[in-house]
Amino acid sequence: MHAEEPLNGAGTGAGAPPGAGSGSQGPGTSPVPGWREAPASPLPWPAEPEAARTPGAGAPPTPPPPRPQDAWLPRRKRRRDRPRGGFVRFFSKQLLAFLALAILMIVVDFFAYAFFAVWESDNNYSEGSPASLVRAVDEGLAPAEGGLALSGEAADALAERGAWAILVAPDGTVAWEHGAPQDVPRAYTMNEVAMAVAYREVAGYPAFVRDRADGLLMVGFPKGLYWTMTFTYPASTMRNLPLYVLLILGIDFLILFAYLLHSRRRTLRATVPVASALEDLSVGRPVQLSLKGDLRDLGRQINETSAVIQRKDKAREQWIRGVSHDIRTPLTMILGYADGMANDPQNPEGVRAQAACVRTQAVKIKDLVLDLNSASQLSFDLQPLHTEKVPLARLLRTLVASHVNEGGGECGLSLSVDEDAANACVLGDERLLARAVENALSNARLHNEGGCNVDVRLSMGGDAPSGRRWACIEVADDGVGVSDGDLAKLEARLAAARVDGEVREETGGHGLGLVLVDRIARAHGGALALSHAPQGGFSVRIELPLA
Numbered sequence: 001m002h003a004e005e006p007l008n009g010a011g012t013g014a015g016a017p018p019g020a021g022s023g024s025q026g027p028g029t030s031p032v033p034g035w036r037e038a039p040a041s042p043l044p045w046p047a048e049p050e051a052a053r054t055p056g057a058g059a060p061p062t063p064p065p066p067r068p069q070d071a072w073l074p075r076r077k078r079r080r081d082r083p084r085g086g087f088v089r090f091f092s093k094q095l096l097a098f099l100a101l102a103i104l105m106i107v108v109d110f111f112a113y114a115f116f117a118v119w120e121s122d123n124n125y126s127e128g129s130p131a132s133l134v135r136a137v138d139e140g141l142a143p144a145e146g147g148l149a150l151s152g153e154a155a156d157a158l159a160e161r162g163a164w165a166i167l168v169a170p171d172g173t174v175a176w177e178h179g180a181p182q183d184v185p186r187a188y189t190m191n192e193v194a195m196a197v198a199y200r201e202v203a204g205y206p207a208f209v210r211d212r213a214d215g216l217l218m219v220g221f222p223k224g225l226y227w228t229m230t231f232t233y234p235a236s237t238m239r240n241l242p243l244y245v246l247l248i249l250g251i252d253f254l255i256l257f258a259y260l261l262h263s264r265r266r267t268l269r270a271t272v273p274v275a276s277a278l279e280d281l282s283v284g285r286p287v288q289l290s291l292k293g294d295l296r297d298l299g300r301q302i303n304e305t306s307a308v309i310q311r312k313d314k315a316r317e318q319w320i321r322g323v324s325h326d327i328r329t330p331l332t333m334i335l336g337y338a339d340g341m342a343n344d345p346q347n348p349e350g351v352r353a354q355a356a357c358v359r360t361q362a363v364k365i366k367d368l369v370l371d372l373n374s375a376s377q378l379s380f381d382l383q384p385l386h387t388e389k390v391p392l393a394r395l396l397r398t399l400v401a402s403h404v405n406e407g408g409g410e411c412g413l414s415l416s417v418d419e420d421a422a423n424a425c426v427l428g429d430e431r432l433l434a435r436a437v438e439n440a441l442s443n444a445r446l447h448n449e450g451g452c453n454v455d456v457r458l459s460m461g462g463d464a465p466s467g468r469r470w471a472c473i474e475v476a477d478d479g480v481g482v483s484d485g486d487l488a489k490l491e492a493r494l495a496a497a498r499v500d501g502e503v504r505e506e507t508g509g510h511g512l513g514l515v516l517v518d519r520i521a522r523a524h525g526g527a528l529a530l531s532h533a534p535q536g537g538f539s540v541r542i543e544l545p546l547a
Contacts, residue, residue: 098257130208130226133157134219137165138210141176141217148176148214161221164205168193168216175215181205184220200228270295277302286310324369331369334362367442367513370435389547390430392458392471393417399437400456411445411454411477418459424471427547428524436520439513440475440540446513447538448479461543469546470526476539481532491530494518517542 140154148167155178158165164179172193174186184203185192193216196202197209202218206226210217274295277287287306291299341347341355400415426433437456444454454477462469482490497515517540518528526544533539 095257098253098260101260102253102256130206130219130221133161133163134208134210134217137219138212138217141165141167141212150178158219162225163219163221165217165219167212167214168218170215180220199230200226274298274302277306281306281309284309284313327365327369331362331366335359335366338362364446367439370438386429386431387427388430389425390428390433392424392426392433392473392544393422395430395434396437396456396458396473399434399441403441411448411452413441413454414456416455416457418457421458421460421471424458424460425547426471426524426544428544432520432523433544436517436542437473437475439517440473440542443513443540444475444477444479444538448477450480452477452479471544471546473542473544474539476537478537481536481538487530487532490514494528494530498522514540 136157137150137154140151141148142151143149150165158179164181164184165177166174166180166184167176168188169175172188172190174180177186181203184205188196196207196218197216200207200209202220204223205220206223206228207218207220210219270291273289273291277289280287281302287302289299289302338355338359342352342359344352347355396415396417400413403413441454441456444452454475457472457474457476459472459474460469461472494515497518514528514530521528521542521544524544526542529541529543531539531541
C-alpha cells in the first residue's frame with residue numbers, strides 16, 4: 001500500500017516503533033498503540049473515539065465538523081461559523097425583560113395603591129371623614145331647656161376640624177347653629193336647600209347634610225378643604241370601562257416596549273464596534289475606532305491602547321530579527337570550525353569529541369533562533385502567511401535527506417509515504433511547514449541522546465460523512481518516550497499556549513519546539529496530536545487539510 005524509502009543504515013522495520021511503517025497498515029491508521037490527542041484543545045476536530053486509542057485498534061479517527069472557537073481560524077470563517085438566529089434571541093430577551101419590567105411595575109403599583117388607599121382611608125374615611133363628623137353632631141344634638149344643645153364631645157369634634165353646624169327647620173329658617181360664619185345664610189328656600197344638598201356647598205363652604213325629624217342638619221368645613229365633583233355616565237360606558245382601561249394600559253405597554261427595544265438596539269449598535277475592537281486587540285490586530293457621542297472618549301482610549309500595543313509588538317519583532325541577524329554570522333562560523341575540527345582525523349580523539357559537542361550545542365542555538373523567528377511571525381498575526389500549494393511528499397523527502405546528509409547523530413531515520421498520499425498537497429507556508437517537521441525531528445533527537453530509530457510517515461485521513469480529507473505527517477521514534485504524567489503536562493502546556501497566544505521557553509522540559517509545531521499546524525487550519533506507547537517511544541502527528 002505504500003513505498004518505504006530507507007535513507008540510511010537503519011532498516012525500514014527496525015527503525016520504527018512497533019506497528020509503524022508496516023505494510024499491513026492502511027492509510028490513516030495509527031502506527032503507535034495508545035494514541036491520544038492533547039486534552040482541551042480547540043482542534044479542527046475532537047479527539048478520536050476510545051476504540052482508536054486502545055492498543056491494537058486500527059480504526060481511523062472520525063473527526064466531526066470544525067470547532068469555530070479555534071482562535072487560529074481566519075476571522076471571516078469564525079464569523080461565518082457563529083450561530084445564527086441572533087435577532088430572534090435578542091427579541092426574545094428583550095420581550096422577557098419587558099415582561100419582567102411590566103410585572104414589576106404592576107406589583108409596585110398595586111402595593112403603592114394599597115398603601116395610599118389605607119393611608120387616605122385612615123385619615124379621611126374612618127373617624128375623620130365628614131360623614132362620621134355629621135353623624136357625631138347629629139347624635140350629640142339633643143333637646144334642652146329653651147331649645148337644642150350640643151354635647152361637649154360633638155362640640156370638640158367640630159372645633160378640631162374647624163367646622164360649624166346649623167339646623168334648618170322645615171320652614172327654611174335656622175332653628176339652631178354652632179359656630180356658623182356670618183356669611184352663611186340664616187334662611188333658605190326649598191331651591192337653596194336642594195342646591196346645597198346636590199352640590200354639598202353653602203355660601204362657598206363645603207357642607208354635608210343629614211336629615212332629622214326636626215329639620216335638616218348641615219355641617220360646614222373651611223373653604224377649600226374638600227372638592228365636590230358629580231358625574232353622570234351612561235350604563236354602557238361604565239360596563240365598557242374595564243375594557244377601555246385595559247386597552248389604554250396595553251397601548252402604554254407597547255409604547256414602553258418600543259422605546260425599550262429602540263434604546264437597547266441603539267446601545268448594541270454603539271457597543272458592537274467596541275466589542276469587535278476588543279476582540280481584535282485580544283489577538284494583536286490593530287484597531288482604529290471612530291465613535292461619536294458619549295463613546296467618543298472610549299474609542300479614543302482604545303485607539304491609543306492599540307497604538308501602544310502595536311509599537312511594543314513591532315519593537316519586539318525588530319529586536320528578535322536584529323538579534324537573529326547578529327547571531328547568524330558568528331554561529332555559522334562556529335558550526336563550520338566545529339564541524340571541521342570534529343571531522344579532521346589529524347586531531348586527537350578528545351579534541352574531536354569536544355568539537356562535536358560544540359557543534360551539537362551550536363545546532364541547538366541555531367534551532368532556537370529559527371524557532372524565535374517563526375514564533376515572532378506567528379504571534380498575534382504579525383505577518384501574513386506566504387501560502388502556496390506545497391507537495392508534502394517532496395517536502396518530507398528534502399527534509400529527511402538533509403538530516404541524513406548532515407548526520408542525524410545516533411538516530412536512524414526513514415521515510416514512508418502511503419500510496420494514496422504520494423500526491424497530497426496542502427495550501428500553506430512551505431518554510432513554516434518545514435520548520436514544524438524539523439522541530440519534530442529535533443525533538444526526537446534531543447530527547448534520545450542514546451540513539452533511536454525515527455520513522456517519518458505521510459498518510460491520508462478523512463471523514464466519510466462530511467467528505468473532508470486531510471494529510472497526516474507523523475514523526476515517531478522508539479526511544480525512551482515519556483511517562484503519562486509528563487505527557488499530560490506537555491499537553492496542558494500546549495493547551496495553555498493556545499489560550500494566551502504566547503510561546504514561552506520552559507526549563508527542564510520541551511522548549512519552543514512542540515509548541516511552535518502546534519502553532520504552525522493551527523495557523524494552517526490543522527491540528528497537532530501527541531502519543532506514546534507503553535513500551536516506550538514518542539509520536540508527533542501533524543494533521544493538515546488538503547488544498
